[in-house]
């Protein structure tokens with residue numbers, strides 16, 4: 001098994017490993033170490049069945065049940081509660097999976113629940129000729145790069161995040177009625193549960209507002225932090241090939257999707273590694 005860095009300080013490609021076969025205890029430990037050290041691991045040419053993808057996810061923690069009740073699924077699978085399908089394929093006009101179309105802004109998977117997921121795994125089943133790339137940003141590096149005053153304004157705060165993926169490229173309304181949507185509050189700067197690293201935990205798609213702050217100030221702070229995410233040099237663009245498996249840490253990275261042609265099929269299978277409550281960074 002080999003690992004080499006392919007993105008700015010937080011993305012590594014893992015090769016010489018066949019995930020259709022059982023991994024050794026040493027490989028298991030090494031993969032966890034690399035996920036904590038980097039944040040994004042890319043494993044090309046892994047033609048996994050759904051069952052094998054669940055086994056791979058389980059190397060990093062208990063697989064999480066899917067949380068998107070609005071997902072539709074025509075295809076029946078015994079693993080449908082653990083494997084979601086991200087696709088624009090439709091049956092009688094209805095998407096058969098989730099997040100069907102177009103651009104999707106930066107977000108952390110699971111930021112709207114009390115115990116945000118440790119990691120997400122995607123395997124590419126069918127990809128478009130262009131677009132549909134996944135962008136990743138290292139939120140440890142984003143936090144490190146914030147000007148001191150902005151860091152001071154953010155650390156120690158908490159923010160509320162919502163689940164409303166009906167709009168994939170729009171900031172949530174800061175005045176929204178939270179009683180009607182799935183939401184959770186987390187520290188704006190977290191201490192990573194495994195590595196201890198500090199990371200910004202705010203994103204443009206799901207973060208509604210900071211707690212205990214007037215809405216206009218909250219919006220201004222959110223805008224500054226979003227700008228830092230979008231301008232970060234710690235960004236990696238993944239161009240998918242069929243049978244790429246990518247796993248990423250959802251606590252210290254966020255990700256986005258670029259637009260893609262609606263006339264072409266894009267399909268990926270997603271599984272999720274359960275998480276835990278996030279603790280605040282206690283200092284800058």
Ligand SMILES: [Fe+2]
Nearest residue numbers: 107108109255
């Ligand atoms: Fe996502």
